[in-house]
Amino acid sequence: MQIRLIATLVVCTISLGSFAAESLSQAMPKGAIGYVEFNGLGNKLFQLRDSDSLKTFLATPQYKQLVTNPEFNKVLAGKALVEGVLGMDLWTAADKLLNEATLGVYPDNGGELKPLLMFRMQGEEALTKVVNMVNALITLADNENVKRQKNGELQIISLDESVFLAFQKDWVVVAASRDLLDQAIVGLSGRGAKSMAEDLVYNKVKTKMPGKHLARGFFNLPAYAKLYNQPLEAPGKMSNGGASFFLHGIIELAAGSPYLGLTLDTDKSGFFLVGAIEGDVNAARKKYGWFLSDPTTPGTRDIPQIPGLMGGITLHRNIGDWYKNREDILEEHLMAGFDAFESEIGNLFPNQDVGEDIMPAIGSTITLMAAKQTFEHFDGEPGIKLPGFALIFDLDKPENGGLFQLVFQTVVTILNFTAAEQGLNRVPSVMTAVVHKGIPINTVQFLKKPKDKRLDISYNFMPCATTVNGRFVFCTSLNLCKALVEELAKPQDKTRVNRNFNFELFPSALSDLVKVNRSTLVAQRIQQGKTIEQARGEIDLVDRLLQYVKLLRLSTSVKKDGFQLQFSGQWK
Numbered sequence: 001m002q003i004r005l006i007a008t009l010v011v012c013t014i015s016l017g018s019f020a021a022e023s024l025s026q027a028m029p030k031g032a033i034g035y036v037e038f039n040g041l042g043n044k045l046f047q048l049r050d051s052d053s054l055k056t057f058l059a060t061p062q063y064k065q066l067v068t069n070p071e072f073n074k075v076l077a078g079k080a081l082v083e084g085v086l087g088m089d090l091w092t093a094a095d096k097l098l099n100e101a102t103l104g105v106y107p108d109n110g111g112e113l114k115p116l117l118m119f120r121m122q123g124e125e126a127l128t129k130v131v132n133m134v135n136a137l138i139t140l141a142d143n144e145n146v147k148r149q150k151n152g153e154l155q156i157i158s159l160d161e162s163v164f165l166a167f168q169k170d171w172v173v174v175a176a177s178r179d180l181l182d183q184a185i186v187g188l189s190g191r192g193a194k195s196m197a198e199d200l201v202y203n204k205v206k207t208k209m210p211g212k213h214l215a216r217g218f219f220n221l222p223a224y225a226k227l228y229n230q231p232l233e234a235p236g237k238m239s240n241g242g243a244s245f246f247l248h249g250i251i252e253l254a255a256g257s258p259y260l261g262l263t264l265d266t267d268k269s270g271f272f273l274v275g276a277i278e279g280d281v282n283a284a285r286k287k288y289g290w291f292l293s294d295p296t297t298p299g300t301r302d303i304p305q306i307p308g309l310m311g312g313i314t315l316h317r318n319i320g321d322w323y324k325n326r327e328d329i330l331e332e333h334l335m336a337g338f339d340a341f342e343s344e345i346g347n348l349f350p351n352q353d354v355g356e357d358i359m360p361a362i363g364s365t366i367t368l369m370a371a372k373q374t375f376e377h378f379d380g381e382p383g384i385k386l387p388g389f390a391l392i393f394d395l396d397k398p399e400n401g402g403l404f405q406l407v408f409q410t411v412v413t414i415l416n417f418t419a420a421e422q423g424l425n426r427v428p429s430v431m432t433a434v435v436h437k438g439i440p441i442n443t444v445q446f447l448k449k450p451k452d453k454r455l456d457i458s459y460n461f462m463p464c465a466t467t468v469n470g471r472f473v474f475c476t477s478l479n480l481c482k483a484l485v486e487e488l489a490k491p492q493d494k495t496r497v498n499r500n501f502n503f504e505l506f507p508s509a510l511s512d513l514v515k516v517n518r519s520t521l522v523a524q525r526i527q528q529g530k531t532i533e534q535a536r537g538e539i540d541l542v543d544r545l546l547q548y549v550k551l552l553r554l555s556t557s558v559k560k561d562g563f564q565l566q567f568s569g570q571w572k
Contacts, residue, residue, distance in 0.1 A: 025197040026190075027187040028118060029180065031106060032199070033219070034104065034105040034218070034220070035102070036215055037217065041101060048091075052572075085132060097172070104116045114175070114176040116184060119171075120171055121171070127170055145160045146159060154167075171188060204258060208276060213265050214264050215263065216261075216263045222258060232255040232256075244322075244329055245317065248288055253279035257277035257278045260277055261274075269571070272568045273566070276559075276562055276564045277562050279563065290317060291500075292316075296560075298493075301365045302502070308371045308373075309506055310509045310510050312370065314367040314499075315500065316499075319362045324355060324359070326338060345358065361400040362393050362394070363395055366393045367390070368389070373460075374479055379451035380450060381455060385516050391473075391474045393472055395467070398470050405467065409431060411463075415463075427447060427448055442464060442466065461476045468484070497557070498558065499556065500556045501555060503555065507550075508550055514539065
């Protein structure tokens with residue numbers, strides 16, 4: 001097992017003097033179910049060595065403690081051994097080995113998937129070092145099931161007849177079967193073998209996701225389905241209402257897509273990962289228009305960018321249409337839950353039909369977000385400080401805002417009665433209204449300022465609601481509601497990126513939440529058995545990591561011929 005792992009990581013090498021292929025795709029055998037090619041990966045890893053993020057981690061108490069672990073020291077000893085044999089550190093080795101590489105996964109005659117790895121090294125000197133290292137590790141492992149072949153400059157090593165290595169000049173190949181290795185050698189020689197460069201799916205992905213990328217690959221969905229006799233079909237009805245709400249339209253498109261394509265790019269400021277499927281969007285929208293936004297429009301609204309924003313989710317969903325079609329898209333056993341829901345909601349919306357009046361009143365964009373809040377309206381502050389939360393949704397008609405305002409007032413009244421019945425030690429409050437920037441906000445007002453250095457956690461919540469620019473806003477913080485009134489009153493950017501779903505997280509803003517709750521978080525870890533030094537160290541490490549990352553974003557977009565997912569990060 002050690003030999004196999006070493007071989008997989010270190011790989012082998014093959015480089016033919018008469019090599020005719022210009023790219024790795026021309027050398028890789030045709031027919032991969034999964035395929036990825038890398039350009040410049042080693043250089044990116046080499047850059048990581050001198051990055052501020054790595055330096056920050058190496059300076060943490062957690063890393064210093066890790067160095068004292070005997071098992072980790074074995075890893076360091078193995079690293080030193082490899083570096084000694086190579087005559088270079090692993091960062092330099094990565095730079096020389098991994099700048100041009102490709103990995104394919106192929107089915108064998110028995111249906112088992114076998115990997116094939118190929119990369120081009122920078123110079124014959126680097127190859128010599130790798131070959132020497134492979135030989136040294138084989139000798140050290142004292143493995144008797146090693147076979148060697150040599151044909152001119154071409155060398156082949158077989159390990160337990162399960163891992164095959166070949167090397168010559170600056171080319172590197174590792175295969176899980178001899179057949180795959182032989183196909184790779186033929187491809188490298190340029191002797192007319194069918195290659196991934198001719199693969200239909202590969203070329204589709206290149207066309208749909210053009211340009212040079214750090215990594216680009218695909219997964220052949222129909223081939224996988226055929227291999228394992230698991231046809232990709234969109235479910236007629238789903239057994240989970242939440243899964244339907246978030247995934248139904250994607251599943252419809254993915255079932256008919258010839259591939260799942262992927263690209264990865266990085267620079268000094270962050271990374272950007274894109275996943276794509278192809279399909280008949282027009283046909284899908286006829287059936288799932290409530291889920292899929294129009295690709296010719298900007299789609300869902302952006303998350304309001306207010307001071308202290310920690311994160312949020314915004315998505316395109318026509319709740320009215322989804323609810324109306326529930327019997328056609330959800331299994332029958334879920335309908336009892338909808339009946340109970342309608343009964344409960346009916347108490348809040350008298351003389352209103354849930355399916356005909358209430359759900360259609362909600363527009364196509366729904367947003368949930370969190371932001372830092374302050375407590376200047378208290379003579380104290382909660383012992384545990386939470387962010388302010390907001391729920392925002394478009395109104396089908398502006399006048400429907402009054403309907404939801406009435407519900408808000410009813411809910412707040414019920415909550416006050418419930419708190420009184422449960423004997424919660426809260427300062428009494430009354431419903432009131434404040435005006436901000438000409439917009440009335442319904443909220444609560446305490447009859448006197450709550451006063452305590454560690455108020456109950458419930459004091460994080462000061463419910464308020466308003467209607468602004470055709471959108472209904474519910475908040476747990478008055479300051480947050482005021483900030484949203486100012487932001488939502490601005491005209492929406494008509495040139496914004498088309499998104500069907502958008503999640504944004506600002507870890508650096510979350511750092512403030514860790515700081516203000518530091519003593520409580522440390523105390524919790526001490527209760528879990530940590531020493532005070534360990535508890536403080538863990539919290540400080542979390543704080544450092546949060547400060548380093550500026551933004552994480554996960555979003556989806558409806559295209560004219562498919563669907564895309566984007567995952568990106570920005571760091572300081």
